[in-house]
Amino acid sequence: MKTILKTVSLILCIIISLLALCSCGEQSEPHKEGTLPGHTTAGGTAGQDGTLSSTAGSSCIHVEETIIGKAATCTEDGLTDGVKCSVCNEVLKEQEVIKATGHVEQVLPGREATRTEDGYTEMVKCSVCGKTLVPRYQIPATGIWSGSAATSFAGGTGTEADPYLISNGEQLALLAKSINGSDNNAYYNKHYKLTDDIDLGGKEWDPIGCMMSAENYKSRTRTFRGVFDGNGFTISNFKITSPKKTYYGYFGLFGCISGATVKDLGVTDFNIDVNAAESSVQAGGITGLCGEKSVIIDCYAAGTVNAKTSAKDGHMYAGGIAGYMSYGVQIKNCYTDVNVSAYKGAMTNGAGGAFIGGIVGYAYWGSSNSVSVISDCASVGEVSSNPVCTVTAGGIVGSLQSYCNIKNCYSSSNVTVRSPMPVKVGGIAGDIDKNTSVTNCVYTGNASAVGTGSNSVAVGDIAGNKYRKESVMNCYRLKGQSIIAKNEVSNPFYEPEYAVVGTACELITLNSGDFYTSTLGWDESVWELSSLNVLDGKHPKMKAWN
Ligand SMILES: [Zn+2]
Ligand SMILES: [Zn+2]
Incomplete structure (x- = not known):
């Protein structure tokens, strides 16, 4: 059953x-x-x-x-x-x-850093869930300065025929360290040459060459006295905002140069904004001080220079190329787009002052057999100051002293100054001393000198000093530009003074290349004189830097 x-x-x-x-x-x-x-x-x-x-x-x-x-x-x-x-x-x-499947690895390739662009490492992620298994890391662009100094240059022995080669920020920092160091005899008068653009990564820069003490000032060994050939390359992206006391008030890519040559170099995207304790602050895009018989040629600067001093009765010298130049210096074929200013907040005994210019702040004496010349230069940045001190400001040079000449220069810089102390403003030079000359120059900016105290105020489209009229020859200005002098505090002894010494030109004239070659005698091989439009930013410029 x-x-x-x-x-x-x-x-x-x-x-x-x-x-x-x-x-x-x-x-x-x-x-x-x-x-x-x-x-x-x-x-x-x-x-x-x-x-x-x-x-x-x-x-x-x-x-x-x-x-x-x-x-x-x-x-x-x-x-x-x-x-x-x-x-x-x-x-x-x-x-x-x-059982859990485990991740499926997928490798995403990395990218090598280039000189100008960051790269990144390869990355591993899961192709199923997307989880990052090995993260990617940024690789800094190889052209950006790490902030440290190299132990050797890229090559060369420092002779004219075999210059030391500099290809990156580390090697440039080595130059600064070598010149500024205690034992610099092997470096200060040598030849150097760039072989690449250098990006200093926005870092604080120690100027190349400075005077560490009175003794070093005499021997001049810690100024740069060699030849620096930019070789058409550019040094960019640095700042000088918290200077070391040891620089004695000289600020720029170079602190001070003397008997040196700096050529064929662009210095761009820099911010020199120093409030120094020294009684003399000299700041420029290329160099703070351009000393005896130095030559700066075929250089370009674009950035900001703002010199300030906290010293009693201090002087400030600021320029797009150099803060101060002295004795038999040549600055030639240089173009600047630099906003230049100087500031001093407190005044004692009426002493001290600011000297600012689109190319050079203060051009100090040469001698009859060692004349200083600024020629074939252009400035298009803003030149301005509103300190509590005397101000002398110009589109090319703040103050032009004995045996210094300016020729074949162009400025469209607006020069704007306010101060309770005496003010001199010129489209080309704020002040011109005896034995100087300003020839074949053109100014197309606006100039303004405003006194806020009971002191003299003078403005001119070429020079802010009518007593040296004879120094100015064959200079021109754009007709209709704004040239203002006024004293906000009425003072019968110091009426605003118009030291207008340029010939007014119609715009059409200043936009014609013939004008520059025929009337001014400028060299076409140096200047870009085609498609000019001075009101539209298409100024005559150095051909090399267009
Ligand atoms: Zn059931
Ligand atoms: Zn997964």
Whole structure:
């Protein structure tokens, strides 16, 4: 009897199984794995092996329901679908763990840094979940200065035929360190040459060459006395804002040069903004002091120079190229777009003063056999100051002293000064002394001298000093430009003075290249004289720096 029952049961089971298979394919999976779809026999269910398993006491007719599983992710295990009875909740098929898959590594290539652009390292991420497995790191552009000094130059022996080669900020810092160091005999009068553009990364710059003490001043060994050939390259992106006491008030790419040559160099995107304790602050884009018989030629500067002193009766000298030049200096074929200013907040005894110019702040004496000349230079930046001291300001030079000449220069710099102390403003030179000359120059900016105290105020489109009129020859200004002199405090002894000494020209004349070559005798090989539009920023400029 038991055998018959068993046989009947088996047959039944097979039939029902087949039915289930036919009616619902999806449910075959659990079945294959050994769980039969819900069915009952009296007192038992069919087991995996086809035998009856006793479920004595259960009266449920199981109704299968899928227990939804979940897929494994990269990091979390998943579960297979299970089966339970929706009536009695008996689990008919256990869920099984599906192991986490682990990340699928995908390597994203890096990029090498170039001179001007940062690069980055390669990166590994999971292509499935997107998680970053190995992060990417920035690689700084190779042309940017790290802030430290190299231990050697890129090559050369420092002779004229074999100059020391400088290709990056570290090597330039080595030059500064070598000149400024205690033992600089091997370096101060050597030849140097750039072989690449240098980006100083916006870092604080220690000027090359300074005078550390009176003794060093005499020996001049810590001024730069060599030849620096920019080779057409540019040094950019530096600041001088927290100077060291040891620089004695000389600020620029160079602190001071003497008997030196700096040529074919662009200095751009710099911010020289010094408030020094020294009583004489000399600041310029190329050099603070341009000393005896130095030559600066074919150079370009674009940035900011702001000289301030906290010294009692201090003097400030600021220029786009040099703060101060002295004795037999030549500055030639230089172009500046530098905002030049000077500031002094407190005045004692009426002494001290500011001398600011688009090219040079103060051009001090040469001698009859060693004349200083600023020629073929252009300035287009703003020249301005509103300190509490005497101010002498010009588009090319602040103050032009004996045996210094300016010729073939152009300025569109607006020169704007306010001060309670005496003010002299000129489109080319603020003040011109005896034995000077200003020839073949053009001014197209606006000049303004405003006195806020009871002191003299003078302005001129070429020079702010009419007593040396004879020094100015063949100079021109744009007709209709604004030349303002006024004293806000009325004072009968110091009426505003107009020292206008240039010939007014129509715009059409100043936009004609012929005017510069024929009337002024400028050299076309030096100046860009095509497509001029002086009111639209298309000024005559150095061809080399266009
Ligand atoms: Zn059930
Ligand atoms: Zn993953």
